[in-house]
Amino acid sequence: MSKLKFKIGDLVMLSAAGRARSGNIAVLGGFGFVTEVFDFSNYPVRTTWWRANMTMTTHPFKEYELKKFKK
Numbered sequence: 001m002s003k004l005k006f007k008i009g010d011l012v013m014l015s016a017a018g019r020a021r022s023g024n025i026a027v028l029g030g031f032g033f034v035t036e037v038f039d040f041s042n043y044p045v046r047t048t049w050w051r052a053n054m055t056m057t058t059h060p061f062k063e064y065e066l067k068k069f070k071k
Contacts, residue, residue, distance in 0.1 A: 004063050006045050010034045011069040018065030027051055027059055031069055 006012065013031050018024050029052030036046040043060035050056055 003039065004037055004044055006034045006037055006063065006066065006068075008034055008037060012045075012047060012066045013069045015065055015067040018061065018067075021065060024059075024061075024065065026057070032059065 011031060011033055014024060014027065019028060027049050030050050032047035032049035034045055035048050035058070038044045038046075041060075043062055045061045045063060045066060047059055047061065047066075048056060049059045
């Protein structure tokens, strides 16, 4: 059972810490859905991500790089 705050299907966006990381430059301004959550991984949250230009990709994140999407 995962102890992370995200679960599969959550709609997420980058947190302030996630926006500050150079490894996330390709996904700035977009949003994603959590597709996998791993307990023992360096990047435990994998997402399907829609970029600002509405192209889609998959991207792994550390938990602190994401927050739940708010309107």
